[in-house]
Amino acid sequence: MRRVVAGPEIERLIQLLAKLPGLGPRSARRAALHLVRKREELMEPLTAAMGDALEKIVVCDACGNIDTRNPCLVCADPSRDPGLLVAVENVADLWALERAGAVTGRYHVLGGTLSALDGIGPDDLNIASLVGRAHQPEVKEIILALNATVDGQTTAHYITDLLRDANVKVTRLAHGVPVGGELDYLDDGTLSAAIRQRTTF
Ligand SMILES: [Zn+2]
Numbered sequence: 001m002r003r004v005v006a007g008p009e010i011e012r013l014i015q016l017l018a019k020l021p022g023l024g025p026r027s028a029r030r031a032a033l034h035l036v037r038k039r040e041e042l043m044e045p046l047t048a049a050m051g052d053a054l055e056k057i058v059v060c061d062a063c064g065n066i067d068t069r070n071p072c073l074v075c076a077d078p079s080r081d082p083g084l085l086v087a088v089e090n091v092a093d094l095w096a097l098e099r100a101g102a103v104t105g106r107y108h109v110l111g112g113t114l115s116a117l118d119g120i121g122p123d124d125l126n127i128a129s130l131v132g133r134a135h136q137p138e139v140k141e142i143i144l145a146l147n148a149t150v151d152g153q154t155t156a157h158y159i160t161d162l163l164r165d166a167n168v169k170v171t172r173l174a175h176g177v178p179v180g181g182e183l184d185y186l187d188d189g190t191l192s193a194a195i196r197q198r199t200t201f
Contacts (some may be wrong), residue, residue: 010036063124064109066091074098074106081105083140087130087159089113089147097145105141108133112193113151127159134166143168148175 004011006027010032018028060072067073074080074094076142083106088094094107108127122128134142144159146152159169176194178184186194 003145006142032041064111064129064152065094065107077106082138084143085130085133085139085141086143086145086149088145089152089155093147108142112148113146113149113155115151122158125155127162130159131162131166134163134168139166139168144170144172146172176195 006014013035014025014028014032017023017031018025018099020028023031035046048158049145056068057066058068058070060070060075060099062071062075065072065074069076081104081184084098084103086103086105087108087110088097089110089112091109093107095123099105108126108130110127112120114120114125125145130142133139142163144156145155152163165168176190176197177183183191
C-alpha cells in the first residue's frame with residue numbers, strides 16, 4: 001500500500017496536478033513540492049492567475065477560439081485578411097499555427113473531428129457555422145488545416161462537399177516531407193504522399 005506523505009490538502013493538490021498533460025504522479029509530486037516551497041513567489045500568483053483566467057475565459061462567438069474577450073483577439077485584429085479562414089480541429093492547433101506565424105487570415109475551430117467510433121457527428125462540431133461563414137461575400141478561401149489522420153481527412157472531405165455551393169476556394173495542408181526531414185526515415189504513406197503532391201522547382 002502507498003503511504004500518504006502529506007495532509008489531505010497537499011495530497012489533493014498532487015492528485016489534481018497529476019491530471020495535467022505531461023505530468024504523471026511522480027512529476028506531479030515534484031511540482032506540488034516546488035509550489036509548496038515557493039508559496040509566495042509562485043503558488044500565490046499562480047492561484048490568482050488561475051482564478052482570473054477562470055473568471056474571464058469565454059468562447060469566441062465568431063470562431064470558437066478560447067480567449068478572455070469575445071470576439072477573440074484574432075477575430076478582432078483588423079490587420080488580418082478577411083478573405084481567408086483556416087479551419088482547425090481545436091484551439092491547440094490554432095495556437096500551433098499562430099506560433100508558426102504562417103496564417104494571414106482568421107480561424108474557425110471545429111471542436112474535434114467526425115468519428116463514427118466515438119459517436120461524433122456533424123451536429124457535435126462547429127460545421128454549420130463554418131458553412132455560414134463560407135457564404136459571407138468577403139470570404140474567398142477556406143484552408144482545411146485538419147490532422148492527417150483518418151478522422152481528420154474524413155472530416156475534411158465531408159466539409160468540402162458541404163462547401164460546394166459556397167463561392168470559396170477550398171484547400172488543405174500539403175502532406176509530405178517535414179522541413180529538415182530525411183527521406184530514409186519517413187514512413188511509406190508520407191513518402192508516397194510527397195511524391196504525389198510534388199511541386200515544380
Ligand atoms: Zn474568434
